[in-house]
Amino acid sequence: MSLYERLSKARDVAPAGNGGSVAELRIADPFAELKRGIHQALVAALGPKLYDKTMTAEQLEAHVREQLGDVLAGTETPLSGADRQRLSREIADDILGHGPIEPYLQDPTVTEVMVNGPYTVYIEREGKIVRTPAQFLDEAHLRHTIDKIVGRVGRRIDEASPYVDARLPDGSRVNAAIPPIMLDGPVLTIRKFSREPFKAQDLVAFGTMSAKLSSFLEASVRGKINIIISGGTGAGKTSTLNVVSSFIPENERIITIEDSAELRLNQPHVVRAESRPPNIEGRGQVSIRDLVRNSLRMRPDRIVVGEVRGGEALDMLQAMNTGHDGSISTAHANTPRDALSRLETMCLMAGMDLPVRAIREQIASAVQLIVHQSRLKDGTRRITHVTEVVGMEGDVITLQDLFLFDFGMGLDDAGKFRGHIKPTGIRPKFAEHLKDVGVPLPADMFEPEPFAREEAWA
DSSP: HHHHHHHHHHHHHHHOSSSSSSHHHOOOOTHHHHHHHHHHHHHHHHHGGGGTTTTTHHHHHHHHHHHHHHHHOOOOSSHHHHHHHHHHHHHHHHHHOOOOHHHHOOOEEEEEEEEEETOOOOEEEEEEEOOOOOSSSSHHHHHHHHHHHHHHHOOSSSSSOOOOEEOTTTTOEEEEEOOSSSSSOOOOEEEEEOSSSSOOOHHHTTTTTTTTHHHHHHHHHTOOOOEEEEOOTTTTTTHHHHHHHTTTTTTEEEEEESSSSOOOOOSEEEEEEEOOOOOTTTTBBBBHHHHHHHHTSSSSSSEEEEEOOEEEEEEEEEEEEEETTOEEEEEEEEHHHHHHHHHEEEEEEEETOOOOHHHHHHHHHHHHHEEEEOOTTTEOOOOOOEEEEEEEEEEEEEEEEEEEEEEOOOOOOOOOOOOOEEOOOOOOTTTTHHHHOOOOTTTTTTTOOOOSSSSOOO
């Protein structure tokens, strides 16, 4: 067993709790200084070729590995074959990728990578969080990796702006935060997206939604129904938004607005916009609200907002109410009713002195369908509610559930939910509108299915 393998085994049994300090979690790397020296020698040998834009990624990788072999061959430190191979891979990951976390970013079964300081790395796999043996050399090593990620998309992170949202080239979402707001060193969180965007049939296969629900959502999008996708953090809202947006016809002009560009639509006429944080002087910020307002002057057929979280909610509602039907967005909420309450609160954040009833009337008139998604305790992501916004009764926005997840079917032996989403038997009020625009709904689409336990959804 090589020294690296013995270290990895020691890291695997390291305590995963929070009882100790960061220093207590660290496993010393005897090759740390050697890696630094080889890294510096390799960068010096490569020189400007590291930034040569005429080279393809494959050519650059081949050149780096060739130079790395030459530098390793010249080292006087005795190394076993296994240690030499691992050292070569880790240095190549630093130069070409993202250091110790690169293997997990390449692993399709990993959905999230969480770096809690330089010496503690967790991943999420199949909905479960597990500790990994990966470690950075020190805080400087982790900061270098963070700077490489955020610099690639024109963002910055420093003491003046100690946290940042960014993205990887494949669209994976990145959040980084550094001291002084992080007490135990830099923290990096990466939510991965699949290399190929999910399609409707993929979500049906995963159990996220049913084939009947998929057909209903497709008809709703084609019929220009305004949709809000709600749910908690990590519930899969962005993946569902991507699938729902894919139902938009190819002959329409789509404008997407996001904090960090994550949506991947295959339609030919897509215009993508991304917000911009203020520069080091505190100027130049372009907010989601600014982009929503500007999009109205760009002749959109559809406006897709990655997430509403502030005053832009009011601008989006006004767009929905002024001829831009078929708009889609996401919002954080615990239930469909909470999604409406959050929209109301966000409209108040716009700074307009509007009475609450006027805001509720805007919401009831603009939003027609709420698709609520949850991350269940078995780690799966499921659409649990599809709820129609019916209108106003007094000061209250009325809702009716069209589809609900049947929790009453219980769990199987593996602890997975047996249930699936079922129609409640209620036909939406906008069904006649869909028929008028040439997207009729089948008569049996809302045929009720018996629920295992009625109180689970009543």
